[in-house]
Amino acid sequence: MKRGLLIILSGPSGVGKGTIRKYFEKDDRLNLAYSTSMTTRSPRQGEKDGVDYFFTTKEKFEEAIKxxxxxEYAEFVGNYYGTPLNEVERLRNEGKNVLLEIEVQGATQVQKRCPDALSIFIIPPSMDELERxxxxxxxxxxxxxxxxxxxxxxxMKMIPNYKYIVCNDDPKLAAELIKTIILRHMELEENK
Known part of the structure; x- marks a missing residue:
């Protein structure tokens, strides 16, 4: 069984990573497993522990770092965010393509540890739209x-560090572009 791809979906907070992901994550052709991140922040309305994030304490998170x-992990506005390594490795070894929806700081760490990762940066149509x-x-x-x-x-200055750049002017179109990128890389892996 071929080891699954590691796919980084990154970009600034508010760019619509989660919205885009929801348009393509259920496509069975992509053989995706979404990597649930761990965080010390409180859940937002409607978020579920173990689905949107693994919500944990600062002490437990720092122990995981140690x-x-x-x-990867990052601290932002007083909270930690990170990706549990064992779960990613287990899924990839099962042949799943693991999708990491992470911030730029974490993506940089993953790219250093896993240079074979497929990196996709989502940009907003403008900074004004991002603020909105x-x-x-x-x-x-x-x-x-x-x-x-x-x-x-x-x-936004980190864009050159990514293999692909996708503008989220229309989330459905952005999702279609990302699907095409993933399918193409799956095809390339099969033909190795």
């Missing part, structure tokens, strides 16, 4: 919104 149990989307969530105070916007501006 024990080398994370493929972040504000549209109505889930965070102004201080956090400003931090997210400043971070997004910095993250």
């Amino acid at each position: 024990n080398g149990e994370l493929l 989307r972040i504000r549209g969530r109505r889930s965070e105070p102004e201080e956090i919104i400003q931090q997210r916007l400043a971070k997004a501006s910095h993250e």
Whole structure:
């Protein structure tokens, strides 16, 4: 059995990574397994533990860092976010294509550890549109919104580190482009 691909879907907060993912993640041809991240932040309305994130304490997260149990991790606005390594390896060894929906800092760590990862960066149509989307969530105070916007501006400079760039002007179209990219890489792997 061929080892599955490791797919990084990244981009600034608010760019629509989760929305795009929902349009293509159920396509059986992609043989995807979504890697659920771990975080110390509180769940947003409607989020479920073990589905959207593994919600945990700061102490348990720091222990996972110390024990080398994370493929990548980052701290942002006082909370940790990270990807459990054992789960990613188990899924890839089962032949699943593992999808990581992660922020730029984490993506950089994964690219260093796994240079074979398929990296896709989602960009907004404009920074004004990104701000509109972040504000549209109505889930965070102004201080956090400003931090997210400043971070997004910095993250956009990381675009050259990714194999593919997809603009999220239309989430369905962006999802179709990403599906095509993944299918093509699956075909290339099969023909190796």
